[in-house]
Amino acid sequence: xxxxxxxxxxxxxxxxxxxxxxxxxxxxxxxxxxxxxxxxxxxxxxxxxxxxxxxxxxxxxxxxxxxxxxxxxxxxxxxxxxxxxxxxxxxxxxxxxxxxxxxxxxxxxxxxxxxxxxxxxxxxxxxxxxxxxxxxxxxxxxxxxxxxxxxxxxxxxxxxxxxxxxxxxxxxxxxxxxxxxxxxxxxxxxxxxxxxxxxxxxxxxxxxxxxxxxxxxxxxxxxxxxxxxxxxxxxxxxxxxxxxxxxxxxxxxxxxxxxxxxxxxxxxxxxxxxxxxxxxxxxxxxxxxxxxxxxxxxxxxxxxxxxxxxxxxxxxxxxxxxxxxxxxxxxxxxxxxxxxxxxxxxxxxxxxxxxxxxxxxxxxxxxxxxxxxxxxxxxxxxxxxxxxxxxxxxxxxxxxxxxxxxxxxxxxxxxx
Numbered sequence: 001x002x003x004x005x006x007x008x009x010x011x012x013x014x015x016x017x018x019x020x021x022x023x024x025x026x027x028x029x030x031x032x033x034x035x036x037x038x039x040x041x042x043x044x045x046x047x048x049x050x051x052x053x054x055x056x057x058x059x060x061x062x063x064x065x066x067x068x069x070x071x072x073x074x075x076x077x078x079x080x081x082x083x084x085x086x087x088x089x090x091x092x093x094x095x096x097x098x099x100x101x102x103x104x105x106x107x108x109x110x111x112x113x114x115x116x117x118x119x120x121x122x123x124x125x126x127x128x129x130x131x132x133x134x135x136x137x138x139x140x141x142x143x144x145x146x147x148x149x150x151x152x153x154x155x156x157x158x159x160x161x162x163x164x165x166x167x168x169x170x171x172x173x174x175x176x177x178x179x180x181x182x183x184x185x186x187x188x189x190x191x192x193x194x195x196x197x198x199x200x201x202x203x204x205x206x207x208x209x210x211x212x213x214x215x216x217x218x219x220x221x222x223x224x225x226x227x228x229x230x231x232x233x234x235x236x237x238x239x240x241x242x243x244x245x246x247x248x249x250x251x252x253x254x255x256x257x258x259x260x261x262x263x264x265x266x267x268x269x270x271x272x273x274x275x276x277x278x279x280x281x282x283x284x285x286x287x288x289x290x291x292x293x294x295x296x297x298x299x300x301x302x303x304x305x306x307x308x309x310x311x312x313x314x315x316x317x318x319x320x321x322x323x324x325x326x327x328x329x330x331x332x333x334x335x336x337x338x339x340x341x342x343x344x345x346x347x348x349x350x351x352x353x354x355x356x357x358x359x360x361x362x363x364x365x366x367x368x369x370x371x372x373x374x375x376x377x378x379x380x381x382x383x384x385x386x387x388x389x390x391x392x393x394x395x396x397x398x399x400x401x402x403x404x405x406x407x408x409x410x411x412x413x414x415x416x
Contacts, residue, residue: 002056002099002100003056003099004161004165005098005158005161006050006056006059006060006063006098007047007050008157008161009095009098009154009158010043010046010047010063011047012154012157013043014040014044014047016150016154017040017043018040019146019150020032020036021033021036021040023142023143023146024036027133029078029133031077032074032077032078035070035074035077038070039070042062042063042066043063045059045062046059046062046063047059060099060100064100064108064111067092068092068111068115071085071088071089071115072115072119074088075119075123075130076129076130076131077131077133078133078143079130079132079133079134079140080119080122080123080127081120081123081124082134083133083144084143084144084147084148085147086116086120087144087147087148087151088147088151089112089115089116090151091151091154091155093108093109093112094154094155094158095158096108096112097109098158098162210284211280211283211287212236212240214287215235215283215287216236219233219236235283264305264306264307265303265304265305265306265414266304266306267301267302267303268301268302268306269299269302270296270299270300270301270302270334270343271299271334273302273306273309273310274310274313277310277313277314277317278317278332281317281318281321284318284321285321285330288321288326288328289326289327290321290324290326290328290330292317292321292330292332293329293330293331293332294331294332294334295331295333295334296334297333297334297335297336298334298335298336299334300334300336300341300413301413302341302413302414302415303413303415304391304411304413304414305390305391308390308391309391309411311384311387312383312384312387312388312391312395312409313343313409315381315383315384316343316345316384316395316407316409317330317332317345319381319407320345320346320347320349320405320407321347323347323349323405324347324348324349324350324404325349325350328347328348328349329347329348330345330346330347331344331345331346331347332344332345332346333346339412339413339415340410340411340413341411341412341413342408342410342411343408343409344406344407344408345406345409346404346405346406347404347406348403348404349404349405350401350402351399351400351401351402351403351404351405352397352399352401352405353401354401357397357399360381360397361381361382361385361395362382384409388411391411392414393409393411393412394409394410394411395407395408395409395410396408396410
């Protein structure tokens with residue numbers, strides 16, 4: 001901004017000096033004509049340094065250090081305090097301050113004040129030192145009027161330029177602030193999404209991995225008959241393969257979520273979609289001696305974000321197993337009516353109190369322990385609630401404390 005103001009000031013000063021040269025030619029003040037031409041040459045040097053050689057500081061110091069000697073000489077050959085030089089003193093100070101750095105304000109103010117007081121003292125107490133150049137009141141009037149008008153125009157130009165640059169910079173700052181706010185919102189959203197993904201991975205993979213570890217522990221003890229070991233080998237192979245596939249799907253979906261990519265929609269029969277996941281949970285349920293029953297009243301065709309649907313299904317079934325005591329039962333029922341599909345997960349576990357049901361889908365709900373002290377994250381049902389809405393569906397819960405719960409996920413089939 002300072003460079004542009006300085007550049008414009010040099011241009012205006014150049015034309016002002018040319019006008020002054022012509023005026024001094026008319027009134028016959030040849031000393032001031034020579035001085036004016038010298039200043040014009042100095043302005044051209046400063047302009048060249050500023051525009052061609054990009055030496056702003058050098059041009060700035062040449063301009064500042066030469067302007068006051070020029071004004072001092074002009075004072076003596078322009079009738080001292082009878083002339084208009086002191087108008088230019090104020091304009092010059094304003095120009096220098098406009099293009100000066102913060103540290104130069106005091107210095108240039110002292111220079112301006114020193115020159116003014118010395119020259120004014122000479123003009124008042126030693127006026128005989130100053131030659132009389134004006135020979136009529138008309139010339140005095142014209143000289144003062146032109147100089148004042150030029151200074152007034154210069155001050156107006158500088159103030160308008162500063163206000164213009166202030167508005168431009170203010171708008172740029174506003175734009176940058178908006179960009180930073182959007183970036184901050186984006187980062188906050190990404191961070192929250194990342195935390196959510198970590199929670200999902202932790203929640204969905206921990207229980208299957210625990211099941212695998214428990215199966216391996218049984219085999220390690222060596223107390224089982226050979227046919228039971230062979231059966232566990234086969235079961236372990238199946239659950240490991242299915243858990244690995246589930247992990248790949250979760251990580252793949254997580255990558256899409258973090259990158260905010262387009263949702264992935266598949267058209268598939270519901271039974272084919274949840275079969276592998278259900279088999280993993282059957283092994284987990286078996287280790288708690290829980291019967292996991294899956295009933296298809298209908299096997300609807302759906303067109304949906306399958307990763308999101310599986311996320312909800314995994315969480316609801318895991319919760320049902322978690323809060324069902326040893327020897328209990330979990331029943332999953334698939335049904336469809338019109339364009340609506342429902343998945344019901346019913347257990348005969350510990351149930352949920354009425355007070356807890358009111359805020360069971362809240363984000364800040366505290367984690368609870370399962371019937372075998374299984375520890376959860378406290379985020380599962382909140383994630384289910386959010387993702388059900390993303391699918392255009394909803395989750396209803398019915399429960400009596402001490403007498404089991406039923407969670408019903410309802411969503412459109414997406415075929416319409």
